Amino acid sequence: MKQAAKVMTLADIARLAGVSESTASRALRDNPVINAQTRQKVQQIAADHQFKVNATARSLRTQKSHTIAVIILFDAKTQQAISDPFLLDILGVIADELTAKGYDMLLSTSKTTDKDWRSYYFDSKRADGLIVIGQGEHDARVDQLAAAGVPFVVWGATTGTEPYPVIGSDNRQGAQQAVAHLVKQGCQRIAFLGDIRHTEIEMRYLGYQDALQAANIKAEPALQLNTDFTAQAGYLQTQQALFSQLSSLDGIFAASDAIAMGAMKALLEHGIKVPQQVAIVGFDDIAMSAYCTPSLTTVKQDTHAGGQLLVAQLLSRINGGKAASQLLPVKLVDRQSSLRNST
Amino acid sequence: MKQAAKVMTLADIARLAGVSESTASRALRDNPVINAQTRQKVQQIAADHQFKVNATARSLRTQKSHTIAVIILFDAKTQQAISDPFLLDILGVIADELTAKGYDMLLSTSKTTDKDWRSYYFDSKRADGLIVIGQGEHDARVDQLAAAGVPFVVWGATTGTEPYPVIGSDNRQGAQQAVAHLVKQGCQRIAFLGDIRHTEIEMRYLGYQDALQAANIKAEPALQLNTDFTAQAGYLQTQQALFSQLSSLDGIFAASDAIAMGAMKALLEHGIKVPQQVAIVGFDDIAMSAYCTPSLTTVKQDTHAGGQLLVAQLLSRINGGKAASQLLPVKLVDRQSSLRNST
DNA sequence: AAGCACACTGCAATCGATTGCAATAGATCA
DNA sequence: TGATCTATTGCAATCGATTGCAGTGTGCTT
Secondary structure (H helix, E strand, O other), rough: OOOOOOOOHHHHHHHHOOOOHHHHHHHHHHOOOHHHHHHHHHHHHHHOOOOOOHHHHHHHHHOOOOOEEEEEEEEOOOOOOOHHHHHHHHHHHHHHHHHOOEEEEEEEEEEOOOOOOOHHHHHOOOEEEEEOOOOOOHHHHHHHHHHHHHEEEEEEOOOOOOOOOOOEEEHHHHHHHHHHHHHHHHOOOOOEOOOOOOHHHHHHHHHHHHHHHOOOOOOOHHHOOOOOOOOHHHHHHHHHHHHHHHOOOEEEEOOOHHHHHHHHHHHHHHOOOOOOEEEEEEEOOOHHHHOOOOOOOOEEHHHHHHHHHHHHHHHHHOOOOOOOOEOOEEEOOOOOOOOHOOO | OOOOOOOOOOOHHHHHHHOOOOHHHHHHEEEEEEEHHHHHHHHHHHHHHHOOOOHHHHHOOOOOOEEEEEEEOOOOOOOOOOHHHHHHHHOOOOOOHHHHHOOOEEEEEEEOOOOOHHHHHHHHOOOEEEEEEOOOOOOOOHHHHHHOOOOOEOOOOOOOOOOOOOOOOOOOHHHHHHHHHHHHHOOOOEEEEEOOOOOHHHHHHHHHHHHHHHHOOOOOOOEEEEEEEOOOHHHHHHHHHHHOOOOOOOEEEEEOHHHHHHHHHHHHHOOOOOOOEEEEEEEEHHHHHOOOOOOOOOEEOOOOHHHHHHHHHHHHHHHOOOOOEEEEEEEEEEEOOOOOOOO
């Protein structure tokens, strides 16, 4: 068998079928002006020879790459590789969704030090549009994208004033629910672990304040501790800040499940009972949250809807339509880490 | 400001600089035959106008995409989206590594039902090479790749006979260490949770048997339970199989940390003490393993070295060299879930 | 002064597919 | 029979950058 002869080109197929390249091209794309028989014959020959259209040539000619660049932003400080389980979740959904729509996905983990990805991905025609995940601390590059008219959507927090579409969870609502739940469990002094310099986390902090205010509890600024998204950060922050400075703490609201698990670990290690002495609620509902001990009460983000919406909005924008920002509802999931009067 | 005028092409830059396209092209690529002054001038003009080479046109002409497709294989059954934290880890490393080497990364999550990605990614010139993660249950498509002469590397388990390069952890060694450790802690009846139809897991099972044999313990086939990679699977399997059928179980070796955590949850819920009554060891050392309670003893895979090696081998292969299979050493990390005589 | 090497630069072909427009042939109509 | 359609097909330009090869001009050699 003459395995892997030589890569076939459209010209080869056309020659074999005894037609011109134009006809071959049209036949392969199911263009109806081509005679049905001719079309079939060409397609048959193409299939027999495993012919695949050269994506590069097509892109050049059609000026469409059929590729979306997904950019995961990082913190200037931590510079950690993708590792938040939540990111992976949404990434998976986006990947599936893009595939279903016939798009390829170019993945980039952008250290903040990188040069600008607008020109890299868009101007150079590598991608037809961008999905940016995690605004983080407000990134000027996102504004530039908008100004340059690049089709893109952002996963993150919306203030309602951004000149670009943002899809994200209703962080404030979710946090408010979470903290109200803690209050209902009898918590009076609740710490907030999360870096409010991230817009999303800032929203969660506002929700935290909303809930406290509604319960007539004064928010103590000292109870808000900037903490990175990792379990390690939650652990260390709890050890260092919470133990040394604060007593009578009876609740913790963490800005991510990872932070919450780290904090829980620190508490348990020191013999503090969860939830009896300190109740904990996280945010995200990653897969592991149901399986730690005690299992973690958390605010579930709808990653499935999020991913779908990101893709749908972006493609609509690319195809000449409009893309709108949208806030996704979240849902509190009660588990053991916060339930004091459970059965 | 006449923002975003029109996308510049090489021809535009050449005209502005008063040189031919050839000269402009050479100048931008720092070709030394071009006079230094000319080169500078062209580069200056290009920079002023934010000119970016059209990647598509370049690819077409040079026949190189400078893109690597990373394919994540899934189980025929579970069909779950990327979610194993371990995958995310290694994916992050690969992304960074490829970026550093000037390659783009096309990510694909391949459901087993998908058509073949050889033609899609390689024949169509979308990528110069492939990285396949997770052979899973031996996939015939991987063999086809090899037969077709496509440059690619696989992350997984090597039997030493594959006709393609495989990079992976020394699963057998790692498992052997883990189980030997359990035996040393006094365990006599140790369950194995993991799906041995996956080659990597099969290797871990062999290591498990090695350790038992070395300790003169007979391996009971009934103690091996096929379990998917998730915490949920570990939880359910433990509830359903281990509780109902087996008594006097005193150790569990799980094929992944997620499984281990699920199993641990099930045990703790039933009032079984870990590690006193049942000691547990996992595999991977994902970030969360250190922060669950009790923290999880596990076998650490060197994702960093793995990702680097995958990329290095693949690029070497693409550039005409050879790529070789390699087994990476692993390391047992002692934590609370298995230490019975700890301080 | 003629010959020649050297340093640049530009012409034109090329990568592979797509598409506007023209061309052909057979069919239909008056 | 001649004119007008209609259904198909092909010609040739085009997308934007790269590169082999030929061309030009300057300076140096003898």
